[in-house]
Amino acid sequence: xxxxxxxxxxxxxxxxxxxxxxxxxxxxxxxxxxxxxxxxxxxxxxxxxxxxxxxxxxxxxxxxxxxxxxxxxxxxxxxxxxxxxxxxxxxxxxxxxxxxxxxxxxxxxxxxxxxxxxxxxxxxxxxxxxxxxxxxxxxxxxxxxxx
Numbered sequence: 001x002x003x004x005x006x007x008x009x010x011x012x013x014x015x016x017x018x019x020x021x022x023x024x025x026x027x028x029x030x031x032x033x034x035x036x037x038x039x040x041x042x043x044x045x046x047x048x049x050x051x052x053x054x055x056x057x058x059x060x061x062x063x064x065x066x067x068x069x070x071x072x073x074x075x076x077x078x079x080x081x082x083x084x085x086x087x088x089x090x091x092x093x094x095x096x097x098x099x100x101x102x103x104x105x106x107x108x109x110x111x112x113x114x115x116x117x118x119x120x121x122x123x124x125x126x127x128x129x130x131x132x133x134x135x136x137x138x139x140x141x142x143x144x145x146x147x
Contacts, residue, residue, distance in 0.1 A: 045120075068083070076141075100126065109122045
C-alpha cells in the first residue's frame with residue numbers, strides 16, 4: 001500500500017464531505033424561517049444605546065444618570081443629570097430613588113467613556129430594583145461631549 005496516495009485520497013474525501021456539509025447547512029439556514037444567525041453581533045445588548053439613538057428615539061427627553069466620580073461630575077455633566085456612581089450606590093440611592101423611579105422618561109446612564117463599565121453596572125442595578133426603561137450609553141461622557 002502506498003501511504004502518500006492513501007492520505008491524498010482520504011484528504012480529498014474529507015474535503016468533499018466538508019463541502020457537502022457546508023452546502024447542506026447553508027440550504028437549511030436559508031430555508032428555515034426561525035434559523036439563528038450565523039454569528040452574534042458583539043453589541044447585542046438590548047439595553048445599550050448610542051448618542052444618536054437617544055436623539056432619534058426620545059429626542060433627548062431622557063433622565064440622565066451620571067455614574068462618574070464627584071470630581072468628574074463637577075468638571076462637567078449632562079444638564080439635569082443625577083449623579084449615582086456604583087461605589088456610592090448605598091449612600092446615594094435612597095435620596096434619589098423616588099425621583100428616578102417616578103420618572104416618566106427613559107433613563108440613560110453614562111460614565112467616562114467606551115471602556116467604562118460603571119454605566120452598565122448602575123443600569124443593571126436600577127433594573128434589578130424595579131426601575132424600568134433603563135439603558136446605558138455607549139461611549140459615555142466622551143460621546144456626549146462629541147455632540
